[in-house]
Amino acid sequence: MKRPRIGVFKFASCDGCQLTILNMEEELLDIIELYDIAYFREATDKPLRGEFDLSLVEGSISTDRQRKEVVEIRERSRHLITIGACATSGGVQALRNWASLPAYKKTVYPSPETIEALSTSTPISDHVYVDYELWGCPIDTDALAETLVSFLMGKRPAVPVYSLCMDCKVKAIACLLVSRAEPCLGPITKTGCGVLCPSLDRPCYGCFGPMEGANIESLMELFKKNGLSHKECMLLIDKMNTYAYRKARIEQGL
Amino acid sequence: MESLKEKKIKKIKKIKKDDLKILFDKLRESYTVIGPKLSQGVVVLSEAGFEDLPAGFRDYQARGTYRLTDEKAVDVFSFSNGPDSFKRFLHPPLNEIFSFRKSKKGIAIEPAAKEGRPIAFVGIRACDTWALKLYDRIFLEGPARDPSYSALRKDSLVIAVNCPHPGDNCFCSSMGTGPEVTPEVTDVADIVLSELEKSFIVEASTPAGSDILEGIAGEEATDRDLEEKRSRIESCKKAMKKSVPYGELPELIYRNLEHPRWKDTAKRDLECGNCTQVCPTCFCNSSYDLIRLSGFSQKGAELKGVRIRKWDSCFSRNFARVHGGNFRPSRRARYRQWMAHKLAYTKEQFALPGCVGCGRCITWCPAGIDITEELEALKGVR
Known part of the structure; x- marks a missing residue:
């Protein structure tokens, strides 16, 4: 059986969830054995090419360009899983959703006029169909491992949804x-x-x-x-x- | 009734309060002793010795509130139940049941070994002995004997205590499950302690219990001591602030399955599951297979992992989710299921009360939902 091609993508985020994947030190070799890591800019310089069996998406949609990119990634992906609070719920940058964008820009950046941003930061699921969501800031490595195993087995991950x-x-x-x-x-x-x-x-x-x-x-x-x-x-x-x-x-x- | 009870008790002694230490030490020779202990500002159950007992402490409980203060009270058992019960140890919250390995040859299953010394529980209240009796009925006496519970329960010992003071949310008296450890439950309480002003009356009710008492020196309990014991139990009953109309159950629930109160409760209900986790009779759990990435071979020839059993709750959304949908789709339905299971269905299923009146669900509900108040509201006009 061919290893499923996996892609790790990022939008507006701190990269913490991608780093969490790299922090799975004991499991990294197992992941490589089971999956073909075809795109993961945090870890490799492989260019974006082809289609993916599974895409892990970090980050929220915060700019107009990202809005188009996420549609493209969805089209390349058989399955898409969001990882982390930004991708699943807009992240801390979504605070601007309830405030004025210019005011936020002015507070955060020295040259606010150079910042191109949408007035809202929204989760991936507001833009494209999402197969599964991994929550957390950052995500939990056990939950990711369980999800990766479940994907191979074709079962629902045993990740609890209760309080x-x-x-x-x-x-x-x-x-x-x-x-x-x-x-x-x-x-x-x-x-x-x-x-x-x-x-x-x-x-x-x-x-x-x-x-x-x-x-x-x-x-x-x-x-x-x-x-x-x-x-x-x-x-x-x-x-x-x-x-x-x-x-x-x-x-x-x- | 009284004479029958006296006959069942094989040994009865009076010991000095400090001699409870001898009991603890004797137990520790062959058991892992689990008893009340201070931790994180509450009374928890944990491996404990005599010196760990939060003697003199008093807890103040209200709906959704628990505070503990050192009042330097004279009684050793001056405090009441904290959030824990025996279930943490006999029905562990995260329990490995077996490991499995699937290969071309088939599936091999290896039950998880439950090693270690048997457990002796010290300071179990009457309410919890009823809960333990229910657990025995469910996990040992049903059509299928649960191997994990059976291994942990086997050779365990229970040193129960008649409550000298009720907790502020207790209502065992109205449920008929306390504050005294009565003959109906002395089969699960190997030894029963009754705290008097200056001593303990220690009564063994099983052979295992009398073996332990064998080596502890004590005096004979006099009629006056027994009278003091009785009057302390009576005063505990009188001090109990809450009650339920036990005689009207289960009909009160069955008659009111569509009562508007359920909807009102659902507004406050957080669905956090705290009530079920602290309840000594709630036993619901879910199982899942933990397969690590290293336990999976891409060729599909090999698969290895462990089956885990974890506490779950009827308040979890996924608990009633089956193929085709969720058969308890609303918060109202889930709360009603919980309360009806406690106060109605369990009794019909197992001929034992599903609620033992310990009041933990009232104290540890962050929203302060009070099962006695909810039941009372069902009596109201619809």
């Missing part, structure tokens, strides 16, 4: 919300990080985005009871997954 709380309990971490009234996003956030922050005695920051059906409003009501203002509540979800959390909130009917 972070479920894994806090697996790890016997006392609930930071209940025992200390910390503003923890765990109850509305997809698990996947290995309970990184609560393990270090810090509340969840929502790196893995809203779980399906997240009851954001109920959690915010709770934060407000604990003394947070509405603005402070919004700041908690306005990070690398701002677009997904806000969308989930609207879908909830608010």
